Amino acid sequence: MKESFVKTKNYTRLLESFTRLEKLPTSAPRMGLGFGNFGLGKTFSLERIAAQKNAILLRAAQTWSKKTVLERLCIELGLDTQGGSGRMYERILDELRREDRIIIVDEIDALLRSDKTSVLEMFRDIHDETSTVLYMIGMEEADAKLQRHRHYYSRVVEFVKFERIGRADIEAYCELSEVKIEDDLLDHFVAYFPNLRQIKVLILRIENACEINNVESVNLKKFEELGVAHGIKKESSASKH
Amino acid sequence: MALKKNRPRPSTKQKVWDFMRRNRAFRAGDVMMILDVNKHFLMPIFRALELAGYLELESGSETFNDRHYKLLKNTGIRSPSVLKKPCDIVRDLNTGEELILDGKHPVQIADKLKLLHAMKYDCMYRERIAVIADIHLYSAKTIRYLEEFTELEIMQRKPRSNCSDRRMFTIHHDKREALIRELEDKGSV
Numbered sequence: 107m108k109e110s111f112v113k114t115k116n117y118t119r120l121l122e123s124f125t126r127l128e129k130l131p132t133s134a135p136r137m138g139l140g141f142g143n144f145g146l147g148k149t150f151s152l153e154r155i156a157a158q159k160n161a162i163l164l165r166a167a168q169t170w171s172k173k174t175v176l177e178r179l180c181i182e183l184g185l186d187t188q189g190g191s192g193r194m195y196e197r198i199l200d201e202l203r204r205e206d207r208i209i210i211v212d213e214i215d216a217l218l219r220s221d222k223t224s225v226l227e228m229f230r231d232i233h234d235e236t237s238t239v240l241y242m243i244g245m246e247e248a249d250a251k252l253q254r255h256r257h258y259y260s261r262v263v264e265f266v267k268f269e270r271i272g273r274a275d276i277e278a279y280c281e282l283s284e285v286k287i288e289d290d291l292l293d294h295f296v297a298y299f300p301n302l303r304q305i306k307v308l309i310l311r312i313e314n315a316c317e318i319n320n321v322e323s324v325n326l327k328k329f330e331e332l333g334v335a336h337g338i339k340k341e342s343s344a345s346k347h
Numbered sequence: 348m349a350l351k352k353n354r355p356r357p358s359t360k361q362k363v364w365d366f367m368r369r370n371r372a373f374r375a376g377d378v379m380m381i382l383d384v385n386k387h388f389l390m391p392i393f394r395a396l397e398l399a400g401y402l403e404l405e406s407g408s409e410t411f412n413d414r415h416y417k418l419l420k421n422t423g424i425r426s427p428s429v430l431k432k433p434c435d436i437v438r439d440l441n442t443g444e445e446l447i448l449d450g451k452h453p454v455q456i457a458d459k460l461k462l463l464h465a466m467k468y469d470c471m472y473r474e475r476i477a478v479i480a481d482i483h484l485y486s487a488k489t490i491r492y493l494e495e496f497t498e499l500e501i502m503q504r505k506p507r508s509n510c511s512d513r514r515m516f517t518i519h520h521d522k523r524e525a526l527i528r529e530l531e532d533k534g535s536v
Contacts, residue, residue: 109380109412153369153381157362163369184424 107309108282114275114302116142116268117151123264124155124208124241132237135261139214140241141248142268145301148243152212161208161241166216172228179232183207195228202236209233214242218251230258271300283309285316286323294326298340308334359384363392364426367418372405376412386411394487395435399446400454401427404483414485450495456530458488462496463527466518470505474513501526 120140127136142148156163162182164175176194180187185197209232211217217226233240241264242248249267253259273296280287280295287295287309299305311334312324321328329335357365362382367373378389390411396402400419407414423441430436435448446452450459465479473493477484496502501523502516 109376111380111383150377150381153366156369157366157382160357165369182424 107284107306107313110282111150111154112275112278112282114147114151114278115272116147116266116275117154120151120266120268121155121158123266124159124239127239127241127264128159128206128208130263135233135263136237136239137233137258137262138239138241138264138266139249139252139262140243140266140268141246143246145303146268146271147302148268149212150302152210152243156210159208161210163210163212166211166213168216168219168222170216170222170225172225175225175228179209198232199235202232202238206238208239208241210241210243212243214244215248215251218244218248218255223255226255226258230261233261271302271305272296275302276300276305279305280309284313285309285321287312288323288325290326291324291329294329299338300341304338307338311335358426359388360392360429361426363389365424367402367416368421368424370418371421372415372417374412375407375414375416379412391431391435392429394491395429395431395437395448396427397487398435398448398455398458398491399427399437399452401437404486406483407485409485451533455492456533458482459492459495460527460530462489462492463501463523463530466496466502466523468518469520470515470517472513472515496523496526499526 123138123140127138130136140148152163155161162179164178164182173191173194176191176198177187179185179198180194183198183201185194185201187194209229211229216222217229229240232238242252242262244251249265252262273292276295276299277292279302280292295305295308299308312329312332315332315334316322316324319332324332359382363378363384366378366382375386375389375393379385393402393416397404397416403417403419405415405417422439425440428438428440430438434450437446437448439445446454448455461480461482462476465476467479468475473489474484476493477486477489480489482489493502497504497516499522501519503519505515505517507514
């Protein structure tokens with residue numbers, strides 16, 4: 107499989123959302139929320155955007171405390187981690203007031219629990235004090251969970267819901283395959299495997315099987331003969347995310 | 348609020364380092380795909396960082412893209428500077444340390460000793476040596492140091508047998524033990 111980034115519809119929407127937030131005046135709220143199920147390209151999209159925009163990308167964990175977050179932010183901003191939380195917080199504010207850095211918090215679900223509200227609130231304080239763009243990414247339920255924090259939610263001005271992977275994206279992904287994926291198999295993928303992780307595994311298995319069997323092109327019949335879909339759960343074409 | 352200044356755009360090497368720090372365990376092909384870099388750019392960096400003990404090859408095959416690496420030393424936000432000439436040199440801008448990888452660096456001596464101690468039988472495949480030394484067969488360390496041992500005639504290729512595509516090596520224990528002694532002396536100094 108060729109190593110090339112597929113600019114999926116979800117990725118493009120997320121990138122545009124970041125760009126819109128960056129363009130907002132610093133007097134306006136600059137928070138965004140991306141949410142959706144696994145396998146829709148969230149992590150790879152974020153990694154690419156973080157690299158492009160030189161953003162600070164943090165992955166929230168259940169074990170996070172205010173202090174661990176402040177230490178992480180200090181490290182990422184190249185600041186001293188000495189002193190207590192108050193000093194680190196002030197250093198971070200000073201730095202973010204001077205330099206424009208986007209902060210992305212992936213797996214925000216870990217902070218949307220009642221015992222993590224103080225950590226979540228700290229991010230809001232940093233955003234309010236510095237006008238830094240803060241983008242949160244979580245699972246499908248993150249939107250509903252964040253709505254409970256009404257004062258927080260009111261600051262979120264960009265929403266991106268990661269949608270089910272469409273035909274154009276799957277087609278672009280299949281074009282990276284070393285083996286030709288024929289139209290009826292593509293339709294099958296669109297109907298039953300609208301998930302990038304699953305498609306990737308399937309294509310890699312198809313490539314391996316085709317190398318062994320000296321096959322250059324695969325249609326639905328051949329795909330079923332090869333038996334490469336074992337262990338991958340089919341999704342009903344009717345169930346839309 | 349005063350206008351904020353934009354940070355200068357990071358170099359591609361810096362982006363690779365940032366990616367490694369964020370992910371700790373990653374696939375080479377994913378780095379290439381996400382950062383739009385090719386293997387000719389990535390391989391020398393990975394080789395030097397592996398030899399210097401910053402990276403470890405965890406699994407993979409002959410195909411570079413499929414290799415999974417683990418970042419062992421996250422020393423800070425600044426990407427190490429990697430020079431290829433006169434030999435691999437890793438300059439850590441976070442710690443100020445400079446690792447000249449000319450084969451005499453303590454990190455390299457330790458890895459060479461691991462491989463030499465693993466070569467305890469009279470005839471061995473490279474695969475067997477790597478397994479005993481607990482260093483991946485396709486690691487830059489295995490490739491580089493076993494090549495060096497072959498040049499020093501510690502290992503000698505045996506003619507390829509018809510039934511195996513693997514290459515068997517005769518181990519010359521006198522030369523092997525002499526090198527172990529020399530390296531252990533250097534290591535203790």
